[in-house]
Amino acid sequence: MKNFLKPLIFGLFVWFFATMFFVFLGKYVLITPGEEGYFVSLIILLLGTGILLYFTTKIYMLFDKTKYGPLKFGLIGTIIGLTLDTLSLSNYEIIFEKLETSQVISFAAWMCCAYALYIVIPLIINLKVEQTNKLNIFKLDYKKRMG
Numbered sequence: 001m002k003n004f005l006k007p008l009i010f011g012l013f014v015w016f017f018a019t020m021f022f023v024f025l026g027k028y029v030l031i032t033p034g035e036e037g038y039f040v041s042l043i044i045l046l047l048g049t050g051i052l053l054y055f056t057t058k059i060y061m062l063f064d065k066t067k068y069g070p071l072k073f074g075l076i077g078t079i080i081g082l083t084l085d086t087l088s089l090s091n092y093e094i095i096f097e098k099l100e101t102s103q104v105i106s107f108a109a110w111m112c113c114a115y116a117l118y119i120v121i122p123l124i125i126n127l128k129v130e131q132t133n134k135l136n137i138f139k140l141d142y143k144k145r146m147g
Contacts, residue, residue, distance in 0.1 A: 004076055006064050011077030014056060015084050018049075018114070022107055023096060032102035033109065042110060049114045053121045061125075070129070074122030078115050085111055 022030070031041045060073045088095045092104045099107065 003066075004072070006060070007072045007076035008080060010056070010060050010063075010073055011080035014053075014077055014118075015081040018081075019085075019088060019095070023098070026096060026103060026107060027098045027100075030099065030103040030106040030110070032100070033106055038106070042106070042113075045110050046113050046117065049110075050117050050121060053114075053117055054125070057122045057125050061129075067130075068126065070122035070126040074119045078118045081118065082115060 029041065029045060031038045057070050057073060061069055064072065066072070089104070089108060092099070092101075096104055096107065
């Protein structure tokens with residue numbers, strides 16, 4: 001259980017701040033599906049989400065230097081977030097009281113894509129770290145042989 005404490009805490013942090021963003025700013029940034037500007041708004045939100053997830057994953061890696069740290073962060077964070085978002089969407093009248101029902105649908109659409117990013121971005125980072133480590137091992141081995 002100790003191995004999952006860091007990704008659990010980071011996952012709660014990510015979920016809380018994403019939820020609070022939409023609680024306070026959702027009525028301004030969520031456009032009703034089908035209205036003009038909906039896809040542009042969704043794409044901008046997802047780009048911002050991707051950038052924030054990238055940097056959050058990098059920060060997480062400062063605390064968890066294990067081989068599969070980014071993957072743990074992405075998977076456990078997604079599990080925590082989806083579970084809590086199930087509760088928040090089930091009680092949207094209370095949690096997202098300032099949003100219209102159509103904006104809650106827009107939030108749910110963003111959420112589906114955001115959780116895909118939450119898995120894919122740490123996966124890509126983990127693969128890049130592994131590639132870099134293999135390349136560094138190759139360089140060290142080459143230097144040993146040559147010198």
